[in-house]
Amino acid sequence: MAVTDIDLDLLRELHRQIVTIREFETELLHASRRGDLADATHLCLGQEAIAAGTMAALRPDDLITSTHRGHGHCIAKGADTRRMMAELYGKASGYCRGRGGSMHIADFSLGICGANGIVGAGMPIANGIALAAMLKGTGQVCLSFFGDGAANQGSFHEALNLASIWKLPVVFVCENNQYAVSMAASESMAIENVADRAAGYGMPGVVVDGNDVLAVREATTAAVGRARTGGGPTLLECKTYRISGHYAMDPDRYRPREEKQWWEKHNDPVERSGQLLVERSVSADELTALRKRIRTEVRDAHRLAKDDEPCPDTIETCADIYTPQEPLADSGPVPDGSPDKTFVEALGQAIAEEMERDGRVVLIGEDVGKRGGAFQVSAGLMERFGTDRVRDTPISEAAIVGCGVGAAMQGLRPICEIMFSDFVTVAMDQIANQAAKMRYMFGGQVSVPLVIRATSGCAGRARGAQHSQSLEAWFMHTPGLKVVYPSTPAEAKGLLTAAIRDADPVIFLEHKGLLQDVGPVPEGEYVIPLGKAAVKREGADLTIVSYARAVHIALHAAKRLEGEGIGVEVIDLRTLVPLDAQTLLASVRKTGRVLVLTEDCQTAGAAAEIIATITDNAFDALKAAPLRITARDVPLPYSQPLESCALPNSSIVADAAKRLVQA
Numbered sequence: 201m202a203v204t205d206i207d208l209d210l211l212r213e214l215h216r217q218i219v220t221i222r223e224f225e226t227e228l229l230h231a232s233r234r235g236d237l238a239d240a241t242h243l244c245l246g247q248e249a250i251a252a253g254t255m256a257a258l259r260p261d262d263l264i265t266s267t268h269r270g271h272g273h274c275i276a277k278g279a280d281t282r283r284m285m286a287e288l289y290g291k292a293s294g295y296c297r298g299r300g301g302s303m304h305i306a307d308f309s310l311g312i313c314g315a316n317g318i319v320g321a322g323m324p325i326a327n328g329i330a331l332a333a334m335l336k337g338t339g340q341v342c343l344s345f346f347g348d349g350a351a352n353q354g355s356f357h358e359a360l361n362l363a364s365i366w367k368l369p370v371v372f373v374c375e376n377n378q379y380a381v382s383m384a385a386s387e388s389m390a391i392e393n394v395a396d397r398a399a400g401y402g403m404p405g406v407v408v409d410g411n412d413v414l415a416v417r418e419a420t421t422a423a424v425g426r427a428r429t430g431g432g433p434t435l436l437e438c439k440t441y442r443i444s445g446h447y448a449m450d451p452d453r454y455r456p457r458e459e460k461q462w463w464e465k466h467n468d469p470v471e472r473s474g475q476l477l478v479e480r481s482v483s484a485d486e487l488t489a490l491r492k493r494i495r496t497e498v499r500d501a502h503r504l505a506k507d508d509e510p511c512p513d514t515i516e517t518c519a520d521i522y523t524p525q526e527p528l529a530d531s532g533p534v535p536d537g538s539p540d541k542t543f544v545e546a547l548g549q550a551i552a553e554e555m556e557r558d559g560r561v562v563l564i565g566e567d568v569g570k571r572g573g574a575f576q577v578s579a580g581l582m583e584r585f586g587t588d589r590v591r592d593t594p595i596s597e598a599a600i601v602g603c604g605v606g607a608a609m610q611g612l613r614p615i616c617e618i619m620f621s622d623f624v625t626v627a628m629d630q631i632a633n634q635a636a637k638m639r640y641m642f643g644g645q646v647s648v649p650l651v652i653r654a655t656s657g658c659a660g661r662a663r664g665a666q667h668s669q670s671l672e673a674w675f676m677h678t679p680g681l682k683v684v685y686p687s688t689p690a691e692a693k694g695l696l697t698a699a700i701r702d703a704d705p706v707i708f709l710e711h712k713g714l715l716q717d718v719g720p721v722p723e724g725e726y727v728i729p730l731g732k733a734a735v736k737r738e739g740a741d742l743t744i745v746s747y748a749r750a751v752h753i754a755l756h757a758a759k760r761l762e763g764e765g766i767g768v769e770v771i772d773l774r775t776l777v778p779l780d781a782q783t784l785l786a787s788v789r790k791t792g793r794v795l796v797l798t799e800d801c802q803t804a805g806a807a808a809e810i811i812a813t814i815t816d817n818a819f820d821a822l823k824a825a826p827l828r829i830t831a832r833d834v835p836l837p838y839s840q841p842l843e844s845c846a847l848p849n850s851s852i853v854a855d856a857a858k859r860l861v862q863a
């Protein structure tokens with residue numbers, strides 16, 4: 201399209217945005233050089249036209265995920281530079297109340313669904329955002345920005361594939377500034393263009409001059425139009441160059457000086473967009489005045505943020521990790537006459553009832569649909585609720601969980617199934633860096649009501665080290681997650697129902713050794729609020745604290761000890777985060793002796809944390825040092841005798857309990 205055909209006001213606006221980004225980033229560069237700013241400030245100098253050009257193709261309610269180099273995206277999407285500056289200075293009036301900083305600016309009211317400090321992480325999340333838009337029928341499109349370096353991350357490949365097969369309304373925008381820190385794109389890829397990879401995922405790949413704002417706008421308009429009308433994703437590669445170092449204080453010795461100078465002198469987006477206005481008879485004086493005005497505005501914003509805005513109150517240090525919510529009503533004991541069900545059936549019932557009750561609940565995972573889940577938990581749900589809400593995925597754990605994160609942020613209630621908890625390793629960034637941190641990092645702007653279900657523990661079926669591990673301690677160690685691990689079919693139903701209704705990310709572990717257990721399960725709505733332990737057996741001499749299958753080992757040992765005149769109280773924690781310290785400590789105060797039993801291994805494990813809670817709060821009540829019986833610190837072996845030797849059993853527990861009572 202010829203420049204004469206473009207609305208002059210639009211050209212002015214594009215140039216204004218480009219200049220604003222340039223002035224903002226230049227101001228930050230100077231502030232960093234003076235030592236005023238954190239050095240993890242990544243500037244997008246030289247890349248401004250991509251932000252302005254892409255955003256000009258969007259509706260105001262369209263959405264974006266951004267990167268560590270995301271100031272320009274935020275400004276072009278309408279963010280307030282004063283609040284951005286305040287965030288960069290860690291001030292209370294910043295976008296994330298000082299908790300996010302340069303790499304985590306978000307404004308959900310403007311559709312800025314978060315910049316991201318993890319290279320490549322935004323793309324799976326964008327899929328979830330787009331999925332929510334698609335299922336809600338809003339017509340929104342999500343742009344997901346990333347760099348040439350990020351195109352070598354697994355998350356890129358998983359996300360593009362999933363977006364393509366699900367025809368999600370997303371546009372993947374690669375800002376190819378030709379370097380990932382010091383590594384040139386030509387060294388990190390064996391092909392010329394990132395966009396060439398689109399062919400492998402069955403979507404259009406488009407290369408555009410990223411310093412030509414109108415070309416960027418035109419290409420984005422086409423891609424957005426395609427996405428909005430059900431045509432699916434596009435990979436849009438904008439070729440550009442960052443004219444500053446990787447971060448503000450980067451000495452940047454790895455790029456030829458002449459190369460930098462060429463881009464600065466001959467391909468500067470500010471000059472080029474200004475030239476478009478000159479061609480439309482806008483005077484040089486007007487452009488100079490505009491730049492001066494913007495510079496003053498940016499400097500005022502900077503001064504205000506640095507000198508005048510207050511820091512957050514330290515009382516806020518631990519705010520917004522979890523979402524404040526009304527406590528759920530406890531359905532109470534299992535009614536007499538409740539029909540017997542397996543653990544698997546109880547889980548399936550909880551999901552089905554919640555899907556029936558709440559149209560926002562969707563199930564995502566490998567084989568969850570046609571096959572009914574690896575363990576048959578979701579059998580029949582695809583037929584009942586349709587393929588929109590029960591979604592089979594490729595084997596792409598990071599894409600599955602990332603999709604859940606994005607969809608949850610946009611108001612769905614996704615349940616992501618990971619077949620075996622051992623496989624969460626592949627999705628751990630999305631769990632620990634994204635789901636767990638979003639709410640806090642973005643200053644409480646957003647909640648992530650996501651359930652990640654995974655079978656866990658050892659079923660005694662010789663599944664070996666990569667299908668048997670107990671990984672609850674990893675999740676307990678991650679602020680922002682809740683961790684649930686039930687021991688009976690009824691509790692599986694009640695707790696999963698509560699997990700799905702919870703506003704925060706919940707890791708819901710299903711012990712493989714319990715899946716075929718049978719027990720009474722209430723019909724209809726049945727809720728056990730998270731964070732409530734159960735006293736499974738009362739006793740006066742010793743408390744055994746446990747959860748999941750180990751509870752049954754504890755009960756077995758307790759029964760044996762009863763014959764020997766030892767009264768054992770068994771506490772089933774049911775939820776590890778939040779931990780019901782009240783029930784735990786009340787029992788310890790009553791018996792004065794405690795044994796913590798887990799199938800988790802010992803070092804830095806769940807048992808250590810539970811014991812620390814006891815000694816921190818009830819040391820005075822203890823008649824003997826607390827004891828822990830755990831799995832040995834080994835990857836679980838395959839051979840049956842070895843596997844048994846690695847795990848606790850009721851004889852070991854009973855013997856230890858006797859010693860403890862006699863101590």
Ligand SMILES: Cc1ncc(C[n+]2csc(CCOP(=O)(O)OP(=O)(O)O)c2C)c(N)n1
Nearest residue numbers: 269317318319347348349350377379380381
């Ligand atoms: C998963 C991950 N690995 C490494 C880093 C450190 N890191 C931050 S930015 C960056 C380079 C990213 O390059 P690219 O994707 O091309 O974006 P650019 O910085 O060029 O905008 C690296 C390696 C990170 N933040 N996250």
